[in-house]
Amino acid sequence: MSSTARRPLARLGVAAVSVGLVTTVAAPTATAAPSPDALIAEVYGGGGNSGATLTSDFVELANAGAAAVPLDGWSVQYLSSGATGSWQVTPLIGALPAGGRYLVAEAKGAGGTVELPAPDATGAIPLSGTAGIVALVNSTTALTCKTPTDCGADPRVRDLVGYGSAAKVFETAPTANLSNTTSAARAALTDTDDNATDFPTGAPSPTNSKGETPGDGGPPPVVARIHEVQGTTRLSPFDGKRVTGVTGVVTAVRAFGSARGFWFQDTAPDADPATSEGLFAFTGSTTPAVAVGDAVSVTGTVDEYYPDASPTASVQQSTTELTGATWTVASSGNPLPAAEVLGPDTVPTAYAPSPGGSIEPLTLDPAAFALDFWESREGMRVRVDDARFVSPTSDYNEIWVTTKPTQNRSARGGTVYTGYDQPNSGRVQVQSLIPFAQRPFPQGNVGDVLSGTTAGPVDFSSFGGYVIQATELGELESNGLKPEVTRAKRTGELAIATYNVENLSPVDTQAKFDRLASVVVTNLAAPDVLSLEEIQDNTGPADDGVVAADQTLTRFTDAIAAAGGPRYQWRLIDPVDGADGGQPGGNIRVAFLFNPARVSFVDRPSGTATTPVEVVKGRFPLQARLSVSPGRIAPADPAWNSSRKPLVGEFSFRGRPVFVIANHFNSKGGDQPLSGRNQPPVRSSETQRTAQAALVNDFAKKILAVDPLANVVALGDFNDYQFSPALARLTDGRALRTLIDTLPVNERYSYVFEGNSQVLDHILTSPFILKPDYDVVHINAEFADQASDHDPQVVRFHPTSIPWPNG
Known part of the structure; x- marks a missing residue:
């Protein structure tokens, strides 16, 4: 499990249990005798x-x-x-x-x-x-x-x-x-x-000679019940104050990591559905000396813990917890409060209130909104039976399941994100409190099921979103999900594909190159042209001034040939060092691979990282050409600051020109989370993507202004949804049409994030590319074992423009 550093106070006292951290350093050490006092x-x-x-x-x-x-x-x-x-x-x-x-x-x-x-x-x-x-x-x-x-x-x-x-x-x-x-x-x-x-x-726990801790010397601790500590909003009315006599039965213990502690729940709840009866007592890196079933009375300081930043800077929601906690155990072996069963209709369909800002001051309405429902159960035991995976198991041993099996179900068992107003309220994350040596965490794919009961207290994840901290895990039942294989191209068809290969560089293992190559040859049926995103330079993440990526592409094309594929050639333009964002030092860029036995690349040299490509008229009427090929679209425009610049190439297939625009728009970094404190969340990054989309759209229009029948394909990782402002701008004036909308709704996804199957990658075509055959090839995003976190896509079509000589 992964955990962030903790903000609240916690006591590391004489009775605390040591975590036993031992480090051996081969260096001279102090020789004074240990102090006896x-x-x-x-x-x-x-x-x-x-x-x-x-x-x-x-x-x-x-x-x-x-x-x-x-x-x-x-x-x-x-x-x-x-x-x-x-x-x-x-x-x-x-x-x-x-x-x-x-x-x-x-x-x-x-x-x-x-x-x-x-x-x-x-x-x-x-x-x-x-x-x-x-x-x-x-x-x-x-x-x-x-x-x-x-x-x-x-x-x-x-x-x-x-x-x-x-x-x-x-x-x-x-x-x-x-x-x-x-x-x-x-x-x-x-x-x-x-x-x-x-x-x-x-967590720091200062104590003076009088035995006082932070908060002492002021008002005496207030005797309170858990539901009084939790209150009817997201923030406790006792935040920052000492409370005592907080009673309940221990329902779970986190005995690992730097965020140890225990959950306890009141067995005599009040009648208010907005107040939770569960609470977490945080003990830092010390395992608390309690056991599940202990009846405890706890004293501590109430704190609202934000997982991402300080309270004023956080965009996530907080967890109400007790810090600097001390407790007494009245009895042991008590029965636990029954876990609330989460059926398909238990969690509301509506996701959150939308005040246009923070939802923290609002009184919880758990019957109306999913986020209010989960908050009103914070720290309480819940249970979901036969829970279906809507994400694969992550590298951090986390999965997302759904409590609503029919909610926007994908064709392969996931949950499709269909609009900003449809964030899919049935999603909830599952982590495990069971030691992995005792019960390995289930490694599953989308559509698999945790058969039987999964139960535990409700928490808020360090990375955002509500989570069931499982003390009981169902058994993994495989749905038998298989990677897809697209069909082979037919006579006269041109096949163009896009694939984000996730920071590929020579520092990667040969196994990664071989696996990606196998995808190109087998799953993508060796497309004629392939747009690659996240090609790194020859030294990968080393920030050493290197920008060339010829070694990366040589190794990749060699692997494709070794896997039985064609001997691809490539075209790219190396970026200015550090100018295109991505992993520091990696200099990611987009690149073209193409099969010279099937398609020709029209080389028009002199294009550099800072040279803008232009559309020019050829020697014949309706003949469009590129000023440089390959070239970059408006590389000096502020829209591309710290972001990849689109790469445009002019290809010839059976004498017909085809213009391909490879893209990798700016990331969603900085956007507020779906489950955060501000509703609706602010999507600040889409302003830049919309500006980028305008430049690509305008460039496509320039080609079509010369040749209305031109074959134009814009594709890549656009980092945005088909219903986003960026995609609306990209398709403005019908210069381009997004092909994801031609698929059934339950197949519209190429990426899975927090249990939402969503679209980040796209292929768009110009109007007179008739009857394009489009396929999202699901091989990665739904699987725990991934070659990349994106699914590739391919389009096949018969170019219809007028054939021109390459002059």
């Missing part, structure tokens, strides 16, 4: 930074001994991770109580919302949020040591922690890297002189 207990340097909850950095001390340790004349000292510069000093006063804590506040940042509890000492050292070196010293004179050996030999050093892998001074091995939302804290008050072992990472 005064210790560094926790280090945090992200205070006040972006995404942080706490406003200040801190160092927390602890006393493992039976007697107080006087701290007058002592100090906490800090050195940068690279052991450069000088040690910075914060003097200490008072005493470290036996078995107690001592909080040293350091530099305060501009961000965060929660102050430290009253510190026992205060300094102004700006600790690094990721890696550094902290020492507890029985002197206020700055240390001079810069190596583990020298620091270990200095008798003034009572304890030392190198946190983060970049730290050059440490005991045996440094801790894992920290962040603005994580600290390094001792899981128990023992000192093994191994920082990696002693200091697992988790």
Whole structure:
């Protein structure tokens, strides 16, 4: 499972369970004997930074001994991770109580919302949020040591922690890297002189000598029930406040990753359908000491956790949870609340209210909207039986299933995305809380079924969307989905295809090249012309100034020939380094492959990355030509900033000219998610795609203005739907028609995202390409085992334009 860094606070106390992180580093180590009493207990340097909850950095001390340790004349000292510069000093006063804590506040940042509890000492050292070196010293004179050996030999050093892998001074091995939302804290008050072992990472949990934690010293905790904590909107009325006496039965435990904790559910619900009876208690990287069936009473701070950013910057929805949680177990082995069964009609068809902004303040209406339904069950047990996959299993062991088997069902078992007003409310993600060693996660394809019961609490995914955290998983039942094979071209037909080969470069394995080649030869029946998207340069993602891709294409065409296909030739224009977006250093571009035994490429040289291709009149009436071939459409236009420029080529098939425009429009990065806090979501990226579509449409019109019968094919990864403004602009004036609309609705898809089978790839043709035979060849998007995440497409037709000599 994948998890993002956590923002909320969580306690890593004496009773916490160590995650047992051990790192061996072959380097000199500190040699001081482990301290029997005064210790560094926790280090945090992200205070006040972006995404942080706490406003200040801190160092927390602890006393493992039976007697107080006087701290007058002592100090906490800090050195940068690279052991450069000088040690910075914060003097200490008072005493470290036996078995107690001592909080040293350091530099305060501009961000965060929660102050430290009253510190026992205060300094102004700006600790690094990721890696550094902290020492507890029985002197206020700055240390001079810069190596583990020298620091270990200095008798003034009572304890030392190198946190983060970049730290050059440490005991045996440094801790894992920290962040603005994580600290390094001792899981128990023992000192093994191994920082990696002693200091697992988790949410910061500062405690002062009075035992106060953030929020203490203010109003006393409020006794509350779970449904009172959850409230009737998406945000808890207790957000940021301490609550106590929150009771329920533990229904699930997450015992892995950096987002550990447990779900518990009230067995005596209220009568309000808008309030959830489930809640998550977050414990960071510490496995909570509870078991399913325990009746617990929990105290903690209520927090709205956003998975993607700070509350002000997030576009996702939040999860209401308890942080800094402590609890008591009243009894064990209790029956769990019954999981709500999700039938075809349980989740509303309407997806979300549409206020034109945030839906967070709105009172939940779970009978009217799917997002409100899921939010009103946040943390509660639900159950879906015989759930059909509407996505393949991802690399992160996640699947999307549907609770509405008939909702926009595709011809092969998926759920088709048919419009912005049809986001398919039956979709829900499934992850697993069952250890994979005990139950491997099902590896399935679209149309497969989790036979039997899948049940668990409702959560909101770190990557967006509601998810069932399964404590019970159905058995995988295969639907027998097979990759498609398109038919062979017939006499007189020209076959043109498009395929996004997903960042192909020489750094990829030969197996990837061979598999993609097999697709071209077998599944696509060796098309005459092939537009390739995401061809990377010869060094792949290495950002080294290389832009040529001849090695990439040589290796690919060799693999196609070895698979029994034709000996393709290629044409492309190398981009300006770093100008076309995509994976940094990769310089992705579009390229043509063509079979010279079937079709000729009309070469008109002098086209460069910055040369705009123009349409010119030939020597004969109605003869259209390209000024350069291949050429790029308006490469200097701002519409193509950090995006791939279309590649235009002039081909000749049986003497008839064919103009092919290969495209890869800008991505959807930056668009707000379907399940996010803003409804309807803002699709900011489509403005650029619409501008790109206008340029391609205008270029096609220029060809048709010279030759109304011209064969023009625009194809590729347009990164947008057939119902989008970009596609509407691309087809403006009927210069081009999109062929996906000629298919039955249940076959209109080339990509699967979050359980929606949708269209990102297209082939469009000019008006006088008559009776084109079009096929989306489903071989990737629906399968857990993919050669690419896109399905290729092919069109076959008989060119009808006037044959011209290539002059």
